[in-house]
Amino acid sequence: MTPFTQRTRAMMMRTARQAALAGVLLASAVTAMAQADSPVGTWQTIDDHTGQPKALVQITQDSSGALDGKVIKGLGPNDQPERRCTACTDARKDQLILGMTIINDMKKVDDGWDDGQILDPENGKIYKCKMHLEDGGQKLVVRGYIGVSLLGRSQTWIRQQ
Incomplete structure (x- = not known):
């Protein structure tokens, strides 16, 4: 694997982890908002x-x-x-x-x-x-x-x- 491919792969993995974390945070925020009005x-x-x-x-x-x-x-x-x-x-x-x-x-x-x-x-x-x-x-x-x-x-x- 070339250094470019390794960096691209690492960047894609970080982006995927950040997207997963953002999804968890969004789900928590939606649950909190639902609790606030129901x-x-x-x-x-x-x-x-x-x-x-x-x-x-x-x-x-x-x-x-x-x-x-x-x-x-x-x-x-x-x-x-x-x-x-x-x-x-x-x-x-x-x-x-x-x-x-x-x-x-x-x-x-x-x-x-x-x-x-x-x-x-x-x-x-x-x-x-x-x-x-x-x-x-x-x-x-x-x-x-x-x-x-x-x-x-x-x-x-x-x-x-």
Whole structure:
């Protein structure tokens, strides 16, 4: 191999490595941007009474663009995987809370998501729900309410990586 061919080959290898690195960086940037404007992902909920982590909820998007959220892990000190929603009055009555869908049919509206429902498995009540992202997509403010959103309460959930 001539010196010219060796230099050309080395330059092509460096260029290929740089292109691969640029692709990885671009993919990371796209993922970060997607996280900043979508609640799809895993969220840590916080107990209203103790202020301690309570559960992990996985939010997914269906083919119509609506969001749903499912409990994937309990985090409380007294959490038992066999806990059931004994207070639920719908089809979730006596079902395991772990694996239960507690957020249904959230639709993108302006800067947030609205028109869906959220279940509080502690009391079995179903509330209207709206949510929006804060802190560059790292916090999700979830508001459950009856009638109008002024009559409700909000929780701030923390994005998990």
